[in-house]
Amino acid sequence: FPLTINNIKNKTSVKIFSDVVNVKDTLILNEEVIIKPGTTFILDHKASIIFNNKIIAEGTKENPITFMTNKLKKPWGTIALQGNKANDSKLKYVNFSGGSGSVVNGIHYTSMLSLHNVKNVKLSNLILNDNFIYDDAMHLVYCEDIKLENILINSAYRDAIDIDVSKNIIITNSTLLNPNNDAIDVMETNLIVNSSYIFKSGDKGISVGENSNVIVYNSHLKENKIGIAVKDRSKALIVHTDFENNDTQLSSYQKNLQYGNGGKSTIYKSNFLGKKNNLYSDKKSKIIIDDSSFSSKIKNIDEHILLKKDNNFNGIKKVFNNSDKILFSSLFVEIDKVKNNELRGSDFLNNIN
Numbered sequence: 001f002p003l004t005i006n007n008i009k010n011k012t013s014v015k016i017f018s019d020v021v022n023v024k025d026t027l028i029l030n031e032e033v034i035i036k037p038g039t040t041f042i043l044d045h046k047a048s049i050i051f052n053n054k055i056i057a058e059g060t061k062e063n064p065i066t067f068m069t070n071k072l073k074k075p076w077g078t079i080a081l082q083g084n085k086a087n088d089s090k091l092k093y094v095n096f097s098g099g100s101g102s103v104v105n106g107i108h109y110t111s112m113l114s115l116h117n118v119k120n121v122k123l124s125n126l127i128l129n130d131n132f133i134y135d136d137a138m139h140l141v142y143c144e145d146i147k148l149e150n151i152l153i154n155s156a157y158r159d160a161i162d163i164d165v166s167k168n169i170i171i172t173n174s175t176l177l178n179p180n181n182d183a184i185d186v187m188e189t190n191l192i193v194n195s196s197y198i199f200k201s202g203d204k205g206i207s208v209g210e211n212s213n214v215i216v217y218n219s220h221l222k223e224n225k226i227g228i229a230v231k232d233r234s235k236a237l238i239v240h241t242d243f244e245n246n247d248t249q250l251s252s253y254q255k256n257l258q259y260g261n262g263g264k265s266t267i268y269k270s271n272f273l274g275k276k277n278n279l280y281s282d283k284k285s286k287i288i289i290d291d292s293s294f295s296s297k298i299k300n301i302d303e304h305i306l307l308k309k310d311n312n313f314n315g316i317k318k319v320f321n322n323s324d325k326i327l328f329s330s331l332f333v334e335i336d337k338v339k340n341n342e343l344r345g346s347d348f349l350n351n352i353n
Helices: none
Strands: 008-011 014-017 020-023 027-029 032-035 040-043 049-051 055-058 065-069 079-082 090-097 102-104 107-109 111-116 119-129 136-141 144-154 159-172 175-177 184-194 197-199 204-209 213-217 220-222 226-231 235-239 242-244 248-253 264-268 271-273 277-281 286-290 305-307
Touching (some): 204 213, 204 235, 226 235, 248 264, 277 286
Parallel strands (some): 020 040, 027 049, 049 079, 055 090, 079 111, 111 136, 119 144, 159 184, 175 197, 184 213, 220 242, 226 248, 235 264, 242 271, 248 277, 286 305
8 A cells, every 4th residue: 555654553443543644645544543642644745535434533732633744845635534434523633734635536625624425523623724726725515513613724725614515514713814715605505603703815704605594693804805795595694793894894696697696694783893884785685784883884875785773883882682582593503602792793702712
């Protein structure tokens, strides 16, 4: 087999990895896998690792698990969880750097970390840096019941997190910085973004597209080209969220004619800060804003942007209505509520461990 691996232990069809693991070529693992804290995988150029079974990779803050390039610094391929045998996997305190994507057995993996057709997976305390060539730092497709917690992605090559045709995905307490394209891009997906910070995306902070349903709660979007875009028969409920100095704070529109409509954005108890609070909605879409504050007047108001009477334009953040009845939703589960629901905008920093 064209690879060199040190310190693998076999135990009743479970492979245990520890110490340093040198991966010279693509490695496909059909057994259950345990990766010990402090394990370092050094991957050669274009090498990938495909986990076709359950993986438990739980590092610690002091001894994280690492996937990295060899000394030549040429990008490796993907780390992928593939198929329903990989359900119930856990990755904790794992660092990824120098990956790209790959095609393995006819399957296209478009990211450094890929989840394909898996359920009930928890990813926590992950750091992803320096991905190359392929679109995404992390990609989820045909996934269900996935929790991403305390994720840090910096300077993604294109999108930081791309999620397609998935449901019950929760991103919480996460930080997405400087992606060249979108920080979060979803298609035909149900998603919650909770207590997270999205900064300086080259395109959209959150792109809600192609018949998706997204809740953004207690989060902060700053200096993105577009804070949040909602399009193509998608809906977004945005609550206790800060929009700060995005070129366009919020946009709803039709992009793909096949979906037959634009997007609907409902914003509640949120705060808009910027010299220019630009909002945009085309005639196929709608933006509804209630009980929110603005540091300045909104540009380009028309009949597709509905401002309810309980908004203000002097930056005062005290809410008009303490009720959170708008939050009763099948998606709205297992998230940290704001500490002070009398204030508009987010306090997510109080919820980060």
